[in-house]
Amino acid sequence: MRSTRSLPALVSLRAFEAAARRLSFSLAAQELFVTQSAVSHHIQRLESELGVALFERRTRAVALTPAGQAYFEHVHAAFELLRQGTDKLRAPAAARVTLKVGLLASFATRWLAPRLPAFAAAHPDIELQLLPDIGLADVAGGDVDVAIRYGRGSWPGVASRLLMTEQLSVVGAPERIAGRKRPRTPEDLLRHPLLTSHAKQPFEWDAWARRFGMDLGRAQTVRLHDYNIVVEAALAGQGLAMGRHRLIAPHLASGALVQALPGAMLEDPRIGWWFVAPRGALQPAAAALRDWLADAAQTDEPTFPATH
Structure with missing residues (x-):
């Protein structure tokens, strides 16, 4: 049996999970009812104990390192299990309904996770089992009860x-497109690596290029595993990404990512995030989640700060 002595202190893990989920030490401090310096201290202690940097500190923001992102997925999943176990203990088992939800990991971590406490408070009788995958979950076949799909x-x-x-624009780290490197036309973007994520039916760069007249035939494309890695690569200055503004709004607000071509925004009324369910009448728990997501989306209209 493995000893729990090899595990970091729970208080440090809790500070890391909150800061990684919110991408902010100050917001994590508010959530945990401690000072920002306390959060910073716990994370520094955790990084020292693990021997690896978990965050990249920037002037106005923090971002997860690749190691930090990988660790966050495990730590967040562990805390979700603890929360679910606690909820089961507090509520009669027969009174709770489990809903299996298929979705992209990027949507789960960057949009849904910060809002899950609000859903749990509004629907304590529904337990969400999130099943992130870059593939399309088989809703019709019953692998999941419902799904949130992008497309x-x-x-x-x-x-x-x-x-x-969803609103789409090409984004990158400020240092990649500063000064003489700043693109003036869509063709100028081809001087940079174009970052994209794996998808069964990729369409973002093609749709944007058709709309703004860019020939992708000469593009240097870097294909990464999922959109979370695309965002981290863009933050690290490794190339330009197609920015999904619903997911990267905190990075745009902080200036960690900026639009490469201000005003070149693709807004297609059918490109976005969809609630997918089996045909026929929805079970009550699925309908409750659908309606809650729709309400949350209405109060979360993205804003587009000026490019630096």
């Missing part, structure tokens, strides 16, 4: 409802 809708064999549209 244009019209998937066969299921019922889809648009929750919120």
Whole structure:
């Protein structure tokens, strides 16, 4: 049996999980009812104990390192298990319904996770089991009860409802597109590596290029595993990414990412995040999640700060 003595202190892990989920030491401090310096101290202690940097400190923001992102996925999953176990203990088992939700890891960590406490408070009788995957979860086949998918809708064999549209623009770290390196035209973007994530039906760069007249035939494309890694690579200055503003809003607000071509925003009324369910009448728990997501999306309209 492995000894728990090899594990870091729970208080340090809790500070890391909150800061990584919020991408902010100050917001983590507010959530945990401690000072920002206390959060910073716990994370420094954790980094020292693990022997690896978990965060990249910037002037106006923090970002997870690749090691930090990988560790966060495990730590966050562990805390979710603790929360779910606690909720089961507090509520009669028969009164709770488990809902399996398929979704992209990037949507789960960057949009949904910070809002889960609000859903739990509004629906204590529903336990969400999040099943992140870069592939399309089989809703019709019963692998999951419902799914949140990104794309244009019209998937066969299921019922889809648009929750919120997505706005797309090319973004990068300020230092990559500063001064003489700043793109002036869409063709100028081809001087930079274009970052993209794995997808069964990739469409973002193609749709943007058609809209703004860019020939992707000469593009240097870097294909990464998922969109979380695309964002981290863009933050590290490794190339330009197609920014999904719903997911990268904190980075745009902080200036950690900026638009490479101000005003070159692709807004397609069918590109966005969709609630996908089996055809027919929804079970009450699924309908409750759908309606809650739709309400949350309406109060979360993205803003577009000026490019630095």
